[in-house]
Amino acid sequence: MNCLKPPSIKPFLILTILIFFVGQKTFLQPLNMDTAVHPTELKLYKFDPKNQPGGKGLLNSTQVVQKNDTAYYFCKGLSIYSPAIVMVSAKDKNAPLQVSLHKWNWKEKSIEGSTDAKGIWSEKFKTENDFGIMVVTAKKPAVYNLYVWVGDEVKVSVPSDFVSMTEYEKKQPASSFFKKNLIYLVAGLLVIIAAIIIVIKKRKK
Amino acid sequence: MRKKILVILLSGIISFQSQAQSLDDLNDMVNAANYLDESRFVGPGDYSRQASSSEVSQLGSMFENLQNQVSELQSTFEHLNSMISAMGSGVALIGALRTLDNQECAPDFQLGAGALMPSSCLSSGNRRAGECQSCYEGAVTRLQTVRRGMARMRCVYMNTKNFKDKALSFGDNIAGLHGAMGMVWQGQRKGIEDSYKRFTQSYDRKYTDFIGSLHEALLAVNTCENQFGTRDWYQRFGFMFEEIMKEKYKRSD
Numbered sequence: 001m002n003c004l005k006p007p008s009i010k011p012f013l014i015l016t017i018l019i020f021f022v023g024q025k026t027f028l029q030p031l032n033m034d035t036a037v038h039p040t041e042l043k044l045y046k047f048d049p050k051n052q053p054g055g056k057g058l059l060n061s062t063q064v065v066q067k068n069d070t071a072y073y074f075c076k077g078l079s080i081y082s083p084a085i086v087m088v089s090a091k092d093k094n095a096p097l098q099v100s101l102h103k104w105n106w107k108e109k110s111i112e113g114s115t116d117a118k119g120i121w122s123e124k125f126k127t128e129n130d131f132g133i134m135v136v137t138a139k140k141p142a143v144y145n146l147y148v149w150v151g152d153e154v155k156v157s158v159p160s161d162f163v164s165m166t167e168y169e170k171k172q173p174a175s176s177f178f179k180k181n182l183i184y185l186v187a188g189l190l191v192i193i194a195a196i197i198i199v200i201k202k203r204k205k
Numbered sequence: 206m207r208k209k210i211l212v213i214l215l216s217g218i219i220s221f222q223s224q225a226q227s228l229d230d231l232n233d234m235v236n237a238a239n240y241l242d243e244s245r246f247v248g249p250g251d252y253s254r255q256a257s258s259s260e261v262s263q264l265g266s267m268f269e270n271l272q273n274q275v276s277e278l279q280s281t282f283e284h285l286n287s288m289i290s291a292m293g294s295g296v297a298l299i300g301a302l303r304t305l306d307n308q309e310c311a312p313d314f315q316l317g318a319g320a321l322m323p324s325s326c327l328s329s330g331n332r333r334a335g336e337c338q339s340c341y342e343g344a345v346t347r348l349q350t351v352r353r354g355m356a357r358m359r360c361v362y363m364n365t366k367n368f369k370d371k372a373l374s375f376g377d378n379i380a381g382l383h384g385a386m387g388m389v390w391q392g393q394r395k396g397i398e399d400s401y402k403r404f405t406q407s408y409d410r411k412y413t414d415f416i417g418s419l420h421e422a423l424l425a426v427n428t429c430e431n432q433f434g435t436r437d438w439y440q441r442f443g444f445m446f447e448e449i450m451k452e453k454y455k456r457s458d
Contacts, residue, residue: 040253042255043255045256045257045258045261045262046258046261046262046265047261047262047264047265048262048265048266049265049266049268049286049289050265050266050268051268052268052286052289052290054289054290054292055265055268055289055290055292059256059261059264059265060255060256060261061237061238061255061256061260061261061264062253062254062255062256063237063239063240063241063253063254064241064251064252064253064254065241065243065246065251065252065253066251067246067248067249067250067251067252068250068251071251071253079357080304080310080311080312080357080360081299081312081353081357082299083292083298083299083302084305085285085288085289085292087281087284087285087288089278089281089284091240091277101305103305103306103308103309103364103368104306104308104367104368104371104372105371105372105375107375108306108371110305110306110307110309111305111306118280118281118284119281120280120281120284122284122285122288124288124292124302124303125302125303125304125305126299126302126303126304126305126311127304127305127306127309128309128310128357128360128361128364129361129364131305141243141246143240143241143243144240145238145240145278145281147285149285149288149289151289151292154298154299155353156299156300156312156353157349158314158349158352158353158356159314159315160345161316161320161321161322161348161352161446162321162322162323162324162327162345163321163322163323163324163327164323164324164327164328165323165324165325165327165328165434165435166328167323167327168321168322168323169323171318171321
């Protein structure tokens with residue numbers, strides 16, 4: 001017998017709305033005080049690779065010809081319960097690209113690295129809502145592809161908040177002892193009080 | 206006989222056409238997945254082309270084929286494929302996965318031993334353990350859903366607060382260095398502070414909603430306990446848990 005309705009999704013709708021509106025108005029991307037910097041938003045689309053059921057999620061695949069020293073990108077709408085991968089694949093394997101990921105602003109690098117001998121740099125992580133990607137090249141133009149994959153949300157297990165009644169009582173020895181033996185304790189206390197009164201009365205006589 | 210030949214011919218043509226179609230699709234995808242030819246972009250600015258929604262969808266269905274087709278990107282696709290495949294293993298992995306930034310919030314479900322609540326269903330002596338469990342299952346799922354949501358909401362709050370603090374500190378430093386930027390920054394600073402104030406108001410509203418959902422979930426446990434175990438469970442144990450949760454997720458500024 002199941003006496004309950006399924007879990008309400010109301011809080012999650014509310015949370016999505018919260019993230020969406022607040023994120024839109026305030027904190028879309030790493031803080032930028034340089035008006036010359038115009039980060040490109042990387043749009044994530046549904047991705048469902050046939051050969052990999054675990055690869056279901058969202059993907060952005062971007063082809064780039066970079067003629068400036070630095071290029072800025074950002075992604076938004078990620079969940080802390082989703083795994084994410086950022087990967088850069090450079091055409092020229094001999095001209096490494098410097099890649100950094102930014103959570104708070106373009107000055108502070110959260111993760112950084114450069115493309116390897118295969119022309120590849122990648123990183124996996126989890127984050128909430130948005131982050132920025134900065135690509136710096138010494139050799140121009142730099143030709144590369146940029147991939148951002150975000151997996152479907154994983155139903156994270158929450159540690160149980162329950163223990164058996166026996167375990168619960170064991171964990172609270174003092175209180176359970178008093179609860180169990182309350183009658184005897186009260187009776188004992190009354191006997192002691194009565195004895196004290198009798199003794200005092202006898203002494204007065 | 207003639208009909209059979211006709212059917213065979215027709216199915217042959219259809220099959221050939223669909224193969225040709227999928228080959229065309231594959232060629233399109235190869236172009237969409239390959240590196241751009243830099244000689245085609247003569248202007249001074251950067252050029253970027255993002256795969257469209259349908260291209261990403263096609264990429265999903267052709268992922269395996271593409272690895273063999275785009276020779277220049279073969280190792281790239283193999284690398285991406287192996288990374289995604291390693292990520293596909295789910296729950297244990299997401300817990301161990303690093304946050305993007307060291308200072309970023311990760312969901313924290315720990316409440317301490319004092320917050321644990323007793324359940325009659327878990328007691329070995331309960332004769333109606335089966336019925337009790339099925340009643341509990343729904344209530345506990347509901348409670349866990351609320352717990353996950355509250356932990357995420359807390360992370361949104363912590364990250365936003367951190368972002369705001371860093372933004373203000375960063376802006377103040379820059380504005381101090383360049384006199385002309387000071388005036389511009391004051392406007393931006395106020396904008397950030399106002400936005401954060403609106404955010405905290407939203408947080409408080411959502412916090413109230415979540416506490417409401419938590420209360421409902423605990424009352425659902427109480428219903429099960431009334432039926433199969435301890436009377437007045439909510440008043441004796443659930444209430445205390447609710448208070449601990451209220452305190453843990455309350456905004457601190």
